[in-house]
Ligand SMILES: NC(=O)C1=CN([C@@H]2O[C@H](COP(=O)(O)OP(=O)(O)OC[C@H]3O[C@@H](n4cnc5c(N)ncnc54)[C@H](O)[C@@H]3O)[C@@H](O)[C@H]2O)C=CC1
């Protein structure tokens with residue numbers, strides 16, 4: 001199992017690479033960034049775990065060497081927010097970064113899984129899909145927008161209300177997209193059941209939807225969530241890898257191309273969206289089944305979903321348009 005982290009020298013990239021290096025599921029780790037990967041790779045390579053670590057920069061055949069033979073790409077490359085910015089404000093720079101990296105994936109490792117962390121996820125995943133389609137190598141079962149941090153936050157914030165000592169015991173579907181109102185936690189479908197007092201529900205939903213802002217504000221100009229994101233990104237990648245190796249029964253919400261995932265068409269009909277995050281059953285070929293939790297949302301959640309659909313529609317179109325009608329300069 002060869003994993004590549006693209007943007008490996010960054011705030012997310014470094015701790016994510018550390019978690020990958022510590023994982024017994026990974027044999028080789030390829031670290032790619034425009035800066036500092038020789039140092040990060042050398043540092044990690046001294047850790048006494050089996051994974052072999054190599055660092056690459058773009059110069060010469062850097063991308064080719066870094067990408068060839070990779071099974072799973074995890075992509076946190078791109079700029080993070082500063083206070084006052086929305087995730088959509090990152091589009092101008094990150095859209096081109098993701099496009100160019102995924103072009104490399106299409107050329108050097110077209111059968112690999114692609115896990116997109118770079119924001120705005122609602123647009124960068126459609127960008128990745130269009131690039132892969134254009135290259136004739138798009139497998140929708142292998143392209144994922146990583147929304148795991150929203151789930152991790154929901155687990156944590158619910159536990160702080162319920163008093164549960166181990167937040168990760170809860171399974172809470174968080175669906176839709178990955179920014180503000182497009183993030184929709186379905187607390188009515190939590191397992192085990194959670195009882196949220198009516199007067200606390202709005203604030204809880206808002207905290208999950210805007211948890212990213214909480215970190216951006218606290219970091220005060222020094223970036224956005226990195227450590228919790230590295231945890232979440234690794235947790236998702238680990239599930240993809242375990243499923244690829246044959247483990248059964250793994251289900252995790254993730255942002256996928258609905259028409260290309262079994263079960264996705266019914267959700268597309270209901271949401272009128274091509275891309276959406278829903279719980280997905282993972283298997284040896286990737287996303288094997290999209291689970292329709294939309295139709296069983298309660299009235300309160302249905303209202304949240306309507307707002308999410310509106311926001312997502314524009315974000316998705318913007319991403320697709322960026323590849324179909326590229327900006328002239
Ligand atoms: N999906 C999610 O839930 C979350 C997504 N993010 C997003 O992740 C991205 C990265 O965040 P941070 O690690 O905090 O940023 P950072 O600035 O610390 O790191 C980004 C890294 O990407 C590298 N990079 C830039 N262009 C590149 C290219 N063309 N090829 C390879 N590497 C390149 C930079 O050199 C840098 O090392 C941001 O867009 C951020 O908004 C952050 C938190 C959560």
Ligand SMILES: O=C([O-])CC(=O)C(=O)O
Nearest residue numbers: 081119149212213224225
């Ligand atoms: O808020 C941000 O910009 C980073 C992010 O996506 C998150 O923390 O959920």
